[in-house]
Amino acid sequence: SAVISQKPSRDICQRGTSLTIQCQVDSQVTMMFWYRQQPGQSLTLIATANQGSEATYESGFVIDKFPISRPNLTFSTLTVSNMSPEDSSIYLCSGSSGGGTTDTQYFGPGTRLTVL
Amino acid sequence: GNSVTQMEGPVTLSEEAFLTINCTYTATGYPSLFWYVQYPGEGLQLLLKATKADDKGSNKGFEATYRKETTSFHLEKGSVQVSDSAVYFCALSGSQGNLIFGKGTKLSVKP
Numbered sequence: 001s002a003v004i005s006q007k008p009s010r011d012i013c014q015r016g017t018s019l020t021i022q023c024q025v026d027s028q029v030t031m032m033f034w035y036r037q038q039p040g041q042s043l044t045l046i047a048t049a050n051q052g053s054e055a056t057y058e059s060g061f062v063i064d065k066f067p068i069s070r071p072n073l074t075f076s077t078l079t080v081s082n083m084s085p086e087d088s089s090i091y092l093c094s095g096s097s098g099g100g101t102t103d104t105q106y107f108g109p110g111t112r113l114t115v116l
Numbered sequence: 117g118n119s120v121t122q123m124e125g126p127v128t129l130s131e132e133a134f135l136t137i138n139c140t141y142t143a144t145g146y147p148s149l150f151w152y153v154q155y156p157g158e159g160l161q162l163l164l165k166a167t168k169a170d171d172k173g174s175n176k177g178f179e180a181t182y183r184k185e186t187t188s189f190h191l192e193k194g195s196v197q198v199s200d201s202a203v204y205f206c207a208l209s210g211s212q213g214n215l216i217f218g219k220g221t222k223l224s225v226k227p
Binding site: 004031033041042043044045048056092094096098100101102103104105106107108109110 | 147148150152158159160161162165167205209210211212213214215216217218219220
């Protein structure tokens with residue numbers, strides 16, 4: 001199994017600013033993902049964080065708004081840029097040791113973002 | 117595209133009642149199916165999973181069977197406890213190894 005931590009756990013930000021969320025895994029993982037959970041909604045995949053290369057974004061999410069870095073197999077960051085109140089959500093990172101569809105994903109505790 | 121439809125909540129039960137949370141899916145190919153649980157104030161945790169048709173996943177008294185013929189993966193527990201109060205998410209595996217989630221079902225168990 002993997003233990004995933006995120007920083008910050010929560011933040012309140014002003015519109016137009018940016019916030020970078022860090023995700024740290026206690027062991028090497030093959031795959032890392034970033035999800036968004038809007039209030040009262042399910043989790044939606046933002047992107048797959050690829051080590052050493054550009055992230056793969058889902059439809060509706062773009063690199064300019066959500067730049068992602070993944071410098072190694074245990075760490076990734078997600079930046080929420082030029083924030084608006086619609087970005088208020090919980091952002092979660094996850095990781096899995098394998099790359100297949102049967103592998104368990106482990107989740108961080110989430111970062112609760114409020115944009116005023 | 118692939119999707120998960122999950123029973124709407126909230127669900128309120130008395131302790132020791134029987135629990136069923138319905139989950140059906142639409143998918144191409146043969147995805148793996150998962151139930152994740154989110155306890156109050158905590159992150160998502162894997163509850164159980166099944167990776168092929170007719171597999172039964174089980175954990176902590178919960179179980180779910182991968183039914184390909186009905187495209188379902190219903191979660192059941194014979195006797196719930198107050199400590200089972202949480203939000204339960206049904207999910208299937210995506211093509212990139214990601215997860216596609218249902219909307220979640222909030223369960224409240226009263227003593």
